[in-house]
Amino acid sequence: GAVVSQHPSWVICKSGTSVKIECRSLDFQATTMFWYRQFPKQSLMLMATSNEGSKATYEQGVEKDKFLINHASLTLSTLTVTSAHPEDSSFYICSARDPGPYEQYFGPGTRLTVT
Amino acid sequence: AQTVTQSQPEMSVQEAETVTLSCTYDTSESDYYLFWYKQPPSRQMILVIRQEAYKQQNATENRFSVNFQKAAKSFSLKISDSQLGDAAMYFCAYRLTGTASKLTFGTGTRLQVTL
Numbered sequence: 001g002a003v004v005s006q007h008p009s010w011v012i013c014k015s016g017t018s019v020k021i022e023c024r025s026l027d028f029q030a031t032t033m034f035w036y037r038q039f040p041k042q043s044l045m046l047m048a049t050s051n052e053g054s055k056a057t058y059e060q061g062v063e064k065d066k067f068l069i070n071h072a073s074l075t076l077s078t079l080t081v082t083s084a085h086p087e088d089s090s091f092y093i094c095s096a097r098d099p100g101p102y103e104q105y106f107g108p109g110t111r112l113t114v115t
Numbered sequence: 116a117q118t119v120t121q122s123q124p125e126m127s128v129q130e131a132e133t134v135t136l137s138c139t140y141d142t143s144e145s146d147y148y149l150f151w152y153k154q155p156p157s158r159q160m161i162l163v164i165r166q167e168a169y170k171q172q173n174a175t176e177n178r179f180s181v182n183f184q185k186a187a188k189s190f191s192l193k194i195s196d197s198q199l200g201d202a203a204m205y206f207c208a209y210r211l212t213g214t215a216s217k218l219t220f221g222t223g224t225r226l227q228v229t230l
Binding site: 032034038041042043044046049091093095103104106108109 | 157158159160161162206210215217218220221222223225
C-alpha cells in the first residue's frame, strides 16, 4: 500500500523557537495533504488542508500565522510551528490523499515537546 | 455539520471472542464513505475497513466486518476471533465523496484484549 513518511518522529525544542515537520508521500503524488493534531487519549483534530501549489485551508480556531503549512510539491508538505510554546506540545499527524481512489494514508506522526 | 459518535470509550474482549464497537453518525447527505481506523500504541493510523454508503452489502475484511444501517445512521465494527494484536484505539470516521472532502472522526473506543 501507499506509504507516507514524517520527519522527525520526535522533536524537542525550546520555547520561542520554530520547528518544521515534513510529510512525504513516498510512492504516489498527493495533491491534497492534511495536518492533524492529537492530544493524549483524544481523537484527531484536523488543523488544515493543504493543496499543492496553493494556500492551505485552516480549520476554525487554528492560527495560520503560528502553524505555517507549505505544500510545494506533489510529494512534500511541511508544517512549521512558529514561536513554539509549551501548549503547542502535542502529537502531529499528516495524511496524504491518493488522487485516484481518493484514499487517505497517514504518516506515523511527530511528537513535539516544547520546553 | 456532520458528526460521528462513539458511545463506548472502552471495551474489553477475551482472546478468541467476538466484540462489536458502535458508531453512529449524523448527515443529511446520501453519498459518503464510512471508515474504521485502528491506532495501536505506535500511534500509526491503520485503515481497518471502508464502506461506501451506496452499497447495501456490508464490508468484510478477514476477521473484521461491519453492520451498516443507513437509515439508522449506524456503522458498527465486529471483530471476530479477537487477537492480542487487536488491542488499540479504534476510530470511526465519515467522509463525503469528492476530492475536497475531509474525514470527520469519532472520539474513539479503546479496545483491550485479555487472555
